[in-house]
Amino acid sequence: MVHLILMRLIQTPLILVAIFMITFVCAWLIPGDPLERPEGQRPPIEIRVAMAKQYNLDSPGSFLTGYVHNLLTKFDLGPSLQYRDQRVNEIIASGLPVSALLGVAALLVALHIGLVAGVLGALRPGTILDLSSLGVAVVGVSLPTFVTGSILLVVFANLLQLAPVGGWGTARHLMLPSLALGLLPGAYIARLVRLGLADVMASDYIRTALAKGLSSRGVLFKHALKVAFLPVLSYLGPAAAFVVTGSFVVEMVFAIPGMGEHFVNAVLNKDQFLILGVVLVYSVLLVLFNLVVDVAYAWLDPRIELT
Amino acid sequence: MRWLLLAILVIDLVIVAWLFTGTQSQQEADFIFVCGTAHRRLDPQRMSWGIDLRIAECLFDPLTRIKLPEMVVEPAAAERWQVSEDGRTYTFYIRSNARWSNGDPVKASDFVYAWRRALMPDLVADYSQLLWVIDGAERFHIWRQRQLMEYAAGEPDPEIAKQFYHDALDKFDKWVAVRAQGDKTLVVKLVRPVHYFLQLCAFGTYMPVHQLTVESQTTIDRHSGRLVQDPSWTNPRKLVCNGPYVLSRRRFKRDLLMVANPHYWNRAAMGNQSILELIIQNPANALMLYEMGQVHWLPDIPSSGAIAADLLDQRREDVHIAAAAGTYFYNFNCKSTLLDGSDNPLADPRVRRALAMGIDRPSIVENITRLQQRPAKSFTPFGAIPGFDPPREAGVSFDPRRARSLLAEAGYDSIHGGKQLKGLSILYNTGSGHERIAQAIKRTWEHELGVIVKLEGQEVASFGERLKNHDFTIARAGWFGDYRDPTTFLDKFRTGNGNNDAAYSNLAFDRLMQDASSELHPIKRMAILRQAESLMLLEQPIAPIYQYVNFQMFKKDHVKNMFPNPWNYRRLELVEVNSVAGD
Numbered sequence: 001m002v003h004l005i006l007m008r009l010i011q012t013p014l015i016l017v018a019i020f021m022i023t024f025v026c027a028w029l030i031p032g033d034p035l036e037r038p039e040g041q042r043p044p045i046e047i048r049v050a051m052a053k054q055y056n057l058d059s060p061g062s063f064l065t066g067y068v069h070n071l072l073t074k075f076d077l078g079p080s081l082q083y084r085d086q087r088v089n090e091i092i093a094s095g096l097p098v099s100a101l102l103g104v105a106a107l108l109v110a111l112h113i114g115l116v117a118g119v120l121g122a123l124r125p126g127t128i129l130d131l132s133s134l135g136v137a138v139v140g141v142s143l144p145t146f147v148t149g150s151i152l153l154v155v156f157a158n159l160l161q162l163a164p165v166g167g168w169g170t171a172r173h174l175m176l177p178s179l180a181l182g183l184l185p186g187a188y189i190a191r192l193v194r195l196g197l198a199d200v201m202a203s204d205y206i207r208t209a210l211a212k213g214l215s216s217r218g219v220l221f222k223h224a225l226k227v228a229f230l231p232v233l234s235y236l237g238p239a240a241a242f243v244v245t246g247s248f249v250v251e252m253v254f255a256i257p258g259m260g261e262h263f264v265n266a267v268l269n270k271d272q273f274l275i276l277g278v279v280l281v282y283s284v285l286l287v288l289f290n291l292v293v294d295v296a297y298a299w300l301d302p303r304i305e306l307t
Numbered sequence: 308m309r310w311l312l313l314a315i316l317v318i319d320l321v322i323v324a325w326l327f328t329g330t331q332s333q334q335e336a337d338f339i340f341v342c343g344t345a346h347r348r349l350d351p352q353r354m355s356w357g358i359d360l361r362i363a364e365c366l367f368d369p370l371t372r373i374k375l376p377e378m379v380v381e382p383a384a385a386e387r388w389q390v391s392e393d394g395r396t397y398t399f400y401i402r403s404n405a406r407w408s409n410g411d412p413v414k415a416s417d418f419v420y421a422w423r424r425a426l427m428p429d430l431v432a433d434y435s436q437l438l439w440v441i442d443g444a445e446r447f448h449i450w451r452q453r454q455l456m457e458y459a460a461g462e463p464d465p466e467i468a469k470q471f472y473h474d475a476l477d478k479f480d481k482w483v484a485v486r487a488q489g490d491k492t493l494v495v496k497l498v499r500p501v502h503y504f505l506q507l508c509a510f511g512t513y514m515p516v517h518q519l520t521v522e523s524q525t526t527i528d529r530h531s532g533r534l535v536q537d538p539s540w541t542n543p544r545k546l547v548c549n550g551p552y553v554l555s556r557r558r559f560k561r562d563l564l565m566v567a568n569p570h571y572w573n574r575a576a577m578g579n580q581s582i583l584e585l586i587i588q589n590p591a592n593a594l595m596l597y598e599m600g601q602v603h604w605l606p607d608i609p610s611s612g613a614i615a616a617d618l619l620d621q622r623r624e625d626v627h628i629a630a631a632a633g634t635y636f637y638n639f640n641c642k643s644t645l646l647d648g649s650d651n652p653l654a655d656p657r658v659r660r661a662l663a664m665g666i667d668r669p670s671i672v673e674n675i676t677r678l679q680q681r682p683a684k685s686f687t688p689f690g691a692i693p694g695f696d697p698p699r700e701a702g703v704s705f706d707p708r709r710a711r712s713l714l715a716e717a718g719y720d721s722i723h724g725g726k727q728l729k730g731l732s733i734l735y736n737t738g739s740g741h742e743r744i745a746q747a748i749k750r751t752w753e754h755e756l757g758v759i760v761k762l763e764g765q766e767v768a769s770f771g772e773r774l775k776n777h778d779f780t781i782a783r784a785g786w787f788g789d790y791r792d793p794t795t796f797l798d799k800f801r802t803g804n805g806n807n808d809a810a811y812s813n814l815a816f817d818r819l820m821q822d823a824s825s826e827l828h829p830i831k832r833m834a835i836l837r838q839a840e841s842l843m844l845l846e847q848p849i850a851p852i853y854q855y856v857n858f859q860m861f862k863k864d865h866v867k868n869m870f871p872n873p874w875n876y877r878r879l880e881l882v883e884v885n886s887v888a889g890d
Contacts, residue, residue, distance in 0.1 A: 032768020033775075051431045053459065053531060085348040085538045086559060094559045112319065150591070158595055165595045166587070168561065255587040257560040270768050 004298060008291045019283045020276065027267075027275045028060050034081040034270040055081065057272070067276065077280070078273035082266070088277040095259035096281060098168060102181065102250070102258060103243040105174050109182030110189055110239060113137065114232065117186075118193025122201065122220060137190040140183030145246055149180035149253035166255035177254045181246060185239040189232050196228030226300070233297050237290045244282060334601075336564060336583035338866075338884050341593040343607030345560040345586055349541040351514040352425040355433035357875060358607070360511045365565055365582060365879055366548040367514040368572075370399050370418070370493075371505050375878050376870035378693075378791075380505040384413055384515065384549065385493070394500030394827065395442075399493040406570035407517050408548045415487035417515040417549075420522070423479055425512050428452045429534040434512045437789070440504060442496045443482035450482075451475050458532035468532040502829050503792040510790070517547035551577055551880035560586050578868055578883035590614050597860060603884050604869065605860040611740030615858045616677035625862045629871040632691040633787035633855035634683050634796075637666075637733070637748075638779070638809045641848045645730075646778045652728055653780055656846045657717040662781075663850035664703045664710035665756045666748055672853050675743050683851035687796045687840060688788070691873045695793050695833050698841035702851065707755035714756060721757035732761035735783040736770035744852070745783065774808050784808060785855065791874060793836045794823075800843050811848035 035051045052058045056066040070076040077088035117133035124130050140148070156176060157165040163176050200206060201224055209219050248260035259278065266274035342361075348354050351363045364372075370385040382388075385399040405413035422441070425432045426448050439445040458471055484496035497504060507513060524537040524545070539545060543554045551573070552565035563584040567577060585602065587593045590609060596602040608615050618626050639659045645651045653659055668682030681689065684702030714720065714728065721727040733749065735741035745762050752758045760781065765773065773779055788795040798804060801820055802812040819839035826832040861869055867883040870876075 030768065031772045033772070034768075054431065054533065079538075083345060083347055083559075084353070085346070085350065085541055087538070091559065112315070116316075153592070153595070158599070161599075165599065165601070166589075166592045167585075252589050253592065255585075255589060255592045257558070257586075261560075261588070268766070268768065 005291070005295065008294070012287050012291070015287055016280070016283055020280060023276055023279045024060075024064065027270070027272045028063075030267065030270045032270045034272065055079065055273075063272070067273075077277035080271055080274050082269045082271040082274065088273050091262065091274065092259065092277055092281055095257060095262060098256060099244065099247050099251070099258035099260055100285075102174070102177055102247055102256065103240065105178035106181035106243045106247075107185065107236070107239060109178050110185035110243075111232075113140070113182065113186030114189025114193055117190035118197060118228075119220070119225070121190070121194040122197035122224075123217065134190070136183075137187035140187035143183075145180055145184070145249045146253055148183055149177070149250055152176045152180055153253065166253070168256050173254075173256075177250045177256060180253070181243060181250045184246075185235075185242060188235060188239070192231045192235060193228055196231055197224055200224040200227045230297065230301055233293060233300065237286075237293045240289050241286055244286070334886075336581035337579035338581070338604070338879070338882055339583045339585065339602050340604035340606060341585050341587050341596065341602050342563075343586075343588060343590070343593070343609070346563070348538070349546075349554075349557075350430075350536070350538075351511045351516065352421060352435075353430055353432050354511050361606075361877065361879070362563065362565075362584070363511045363514060363550075364877070365550055365552045366546070366554060367516070367550045368405065368413075369510070369514045370401075370508040372509050372878070373506070373874075373876045375868075375876060375881075376872065378872060378874070378876060380509065383509070385508075388505075394502075395497045397495045397497070397504065399495070401491045401493065402572055403491065404572045405549060406572070408553045408568050408570055409517070410570060411517065411519075411547075412490065413515060413549050414490045414518075415493040416490075417518050418493050418513075419485055419487050420518040421514065421516045422485055423476075423483070424516075424521075424534070426451075426479070426483065427475070427534060428455065430536055432512060434510070434789075437507055437510060437512050440497050440499075440501045440507070442484035442498050445498075447475075447479055447483050450478060455532055463530045463532075465527070465529040468527045468529055471532055472527055472534070499824055500827055502832070503790050506790050506792075515549060517549070520545065520547045552582060555581075562586060573880075576881065578881045582879060594860075603861060603866050604882075606857075608858050608860065609739075610676070610678055610856060610858050618860070619678060619858075623860075625860050627857075627859045627861065627871045628679055629857045629859075630681055630688065630690065630873055631787070631855040631857045631875070632688050632791075632873040633785060634686055634688055635680075635783075635785050635852045635855060636683070636686065637850045637852065638774075638782045638784050639848055639850065640777060640780050640782075640810060641812070642777060642810045645780065646776065649730065651780070652719075652730060655717050657713045658719070658728065659847040659850075660703065660845075661710040661713035661717070661756065662752065662758070663847050664706045664713070665752050665758070666850055666852060667705045667751050668852055669705070670751075671744055671747055675747060676740075676853065678856050678858065680853040680856050683854050685840065685844060686786075686849065686851050687793050688854045688873065691788070692791050692793055694829065696837065698837050698844060701841040701844040703847075707751075710756055714758070719758075728758045731758070731780045732763050733781045733783065734763045734765065734770065734773060734779040736767040737764040738767070741783050777808070777810050782808065784849070787855070788874070793833070793840065794820075797836060797840055797843070800848065809848040811843070811846070813842065813846060816842050 056063045067078060070078060077092070080086050080088050080091055083091065113136065117137050120130045120133050153165065153176060156163045164173055167173055197220070206219055206224060209223060210216065245263065247258055248264055250256070251258040251260045262274055262278050266278060342358050344358060346359050346362065347356050348359060349362060351367050354360060354363060368384045370383060371380045372383040373379070374381040384401055384405050386402045387400050389398045390396070401413060401415055407413060422438055424430055425435050426438055426444055428448055428451055435448065439448070454471055454475060458468065486494045488494055521540055524540040526535050527533070528535045543557055546554050548554065548568055551568055551571045553568045555566040556564040565582045567574065567580040591614065593602065593605055594614065597605050619628065639653045640651055641654065642651055643654045672680040672682055684699040684704065685697035687695065687697045689697055689699070719726050719728045733745045735745050742762070742764055749760050749762060752760060774782055786796065786799065797820065799806045800811050800816060801807065802814070802817050816839055819835055819842065823832050823835040823839065826835055857871055857875060859871055865885050867885070868878070868881045
């Protein structure tokens, strides 16, 4: 276990450097000039030259050295070319906690829906309860997030006035967006749990336990669920990635000031500092999260050797 | 495990019950509106976007303001002014009771300082060119630019950087003709008479800033020798304002709260005491808030897209459409050869004019854009500039027969089996509804003129690149005026102008524009500009299509003193909101 963690901690910086270099090259090659507005007035060439120098944008080499130097000495991710009153650190500091909270809430919702639907499916297959929860899961997988989000908004915020119309600030603002975002991973988790349970429940040692007199519910909760949960655990890594990148749409629909928008708009605006900053932050988070998931996986199942 | 699951279910129910009950939040300000994008910057000298200027007008008080609905210049921070006989020297007298939000009096030197920082290339102000009407401004700007390049070529040395900066200040005092005479008198001398100068003084770049606080947050960067502004100077705690409001709270991409400035000289005339701006990018979300009465004004509903057109079709009383001071048009590449070296079929003005005649403008505004836009026959918008009547007789309307005969004259007669017009494509940026207009125009050209063009939709940044490099034959474009004078539209077509995407060059046009700039008599000057535009329109470097509209929503009975106008002038401090019980 310690060996695993150590290996990962050594690999992580290498992974991050590779991600950084690829992103840097791609961001540099994006067409367009972040210092101009494509429509309307273009600043005269002296001003454009001045801006390019100021931001180190005149040559990739100087940009790279300047950026890495700032990053390693001051943890400074640079200025934003699009929002010139802000620095990238500020933008991320204001957006990341919001998106992170939304992501955690969405994953909790997903686990809830998935576990409940999956367990119901195993315990009471074919009943109305099972079919309806499965129905919700299918809807979650089939409809895109902006559709589910908009429907939730119209029904609960506009018509029933039970939830605020988007925005952020209180726990109530978290309700609908986390539901919209968590529906799809929830559906996947439900399927994984159902299949996993169906698989496990048919194995020999479960039959032995049943023969020994344990109720099917007892067997489920004491033995089967732990095993069936393993695929869910390894799905949590990609689920986190989905929640983090899918938050762009939900944040747009619910007017949530998170970081998802920057992911997309920074590329469209060729805001190189913001692109690199956002990608770096997300990469660090995802790599660490995957490490945690792998460790938990090894811990739960002693048969696994991950090194 | 079973009890665990049960416990989880119970906790869930409790949470849901708690979340679903709860009071609606109180209205936080007198006047609430929605802004469609996050602000780029709140520094008045460095801003160029309309949404930023909207806030700057609330936080800072310029020398003059535009009175609504008459749209005439009225005194603001300056209580009166004198203009010399030759129209070149303006003397402004600043109000004795004009104060900053920290109690300091507003001084003429605050304006000099602000204009100086706009003129220095260090801070890279988008609109610093608006200040080049001041005598010596352009010379100073270019000189400082060269000075900085000289510094960058040598070894970085903070002492030298400081010395260079002080030299620059000396040069500014010597060359640039703006002086503070005492605390309350500001004298400006212009390069030539500029009839719209008082309008320019109302613009963001000309607004004052509190010299002491801004200067204390400016440093000289030892590597580049440039002034560097700490961007946090516009944070609510630090910002010192002389406008109707102070910045109470600003949350990036969330909201912006402004509260009445106790030291504002015209506090008594204000119609509201606080303004809350919510930043909501999804127009459907903004519309929902508006319908629920939580928001009073929607100025940023996008004109492209179905929402605006559908709302207009419903004939609602709270939808306000005003013809804007902007034109939607197509650029024609006027160079003799294209970027790849091949001959440019559009180099012949007859071909360009024929294509322009082949655009069915009324059909486009009726069926595609659907916001009652006016088809455009000129480039300067009709009815937007007082004293200027755009030469619409030089423009074209939909006339396929004449277009075909013009094409035949130019040697292309594909309908009768003659030479085909080849190699043309319409370049546009995707995602804002331009594709439908392009498709309609392509079809009309094919059916009526026998001209086949390709459609090239590109993402906006690569579109901008190609436009700049003249790597197109036909490209879609839009242009809005910055001040109420034809030059804000016509300067674009001067040879070598940075915004001359069509690469149009006509020395006679350049000469006329030059003559206009030295013409003292306003009526004669407008006549010369009219002649210039007429000349340009006849050569058809562009095909004007329609005049933009401003689309806003507010309920006239509740929201008073809101006057939609082509230039998007607003006086938010005078807006009164009467909330009706039960909203």
